[in-house]
Amino acid sequence: MGIDPGTNLLxxxxxxxxxxxxxxxxxxxxxxxxxxxxxxxxxxxxxxxxELLDAYSPDELSVESPFYGKNPQVMLKLGRAQGAAxxxxxxxxxxxxxxxxxxxxxxxxxxxxxxxxxxxxMIQKILNIGLKPEHLDATDALALALCHYFHLxxxxxxxxxxxxxxxxxAANPDRIK
Numbered sequence: 001m002g003i004d005p006g007t008n009l010l011x012x013x014x015x016x017x018x019x020x021x022x023x024x025x026x027x028x029x030x031x032x033x034x035x036x037x038x039x040x041x042x043x044x045x046x047x048x049x050x051e052l053l054d055a056y057s058p059d060e061l062s063v064e065s066p067f068y069g070k071n072p073q074v075m076l077k078l079g080r081a082q083g084a085a086x087x088x089x090x091x092x093x094x095x096x097x098x099x100x101x102x103x104x105x106x107x108x109x110x111x112x113x114x115x116x117x118x119x120x121x122m123i124q125k126i127l128n129i130g131l132k133p134e135h136l137d138a139t140d141a142l143a144l145a146l147c148h149y150f151h152l153x154x155x156x157x158x159x160x161x162x163x164x165x166x167x168x169x170a171a172n173p174d175r176i177k
Contacts, residue, residue: 002145011137062148
């Protein structure tokens with residue numbers, strides 16, 4: 001499961017991995033725009049995350065790390081929403097991975113500065129589905145779930161930084177023909 005945390009909209013995306021096959025399960029948003037205060041929004045994030053985790057029972061959760069923009073207060077609020085989502089997962093024993101927005105975009109589109117629309121288009125192609133998401137936060141969450149899947153299944157990740165093909169071959173003899 002992937003989570004794109006926010007204090008107004010929190011996107012979620014669920015994929016199913018069976019062997020080397022990955023498929024779409026669900027996606028959506030938790031809408032907190034009608035909540036009166038920041039703490040009420042955090043309460044709703046926590047409650048809805050618990051419901052989602054209970055409904056889908058994910059093996060792992062990937063979340064977008066907060067990034068510094070123009071206003072440090074926004075980053076602080078996003079970090080709190082992320083913390084509420086992470087806590088819900090950790091309380092259930094679900095491992096959590098964190099990815100920068102740029103890393104998820106690179107994993108999906110190959111371009112770190114890709115637009116949300118480009119990410120959505122590539123998600124549809126990768127998962128072979130047609131989507132008309134109301135909010136692109138949901139497809140961003142799917143991108144985070146796929147980014148984590150790609151991260152876990154990439155043979156190049158077994159090569160340490162500064163490593164080479166010789167090291168890769170030694171670590172993966174079954175992949176060489």
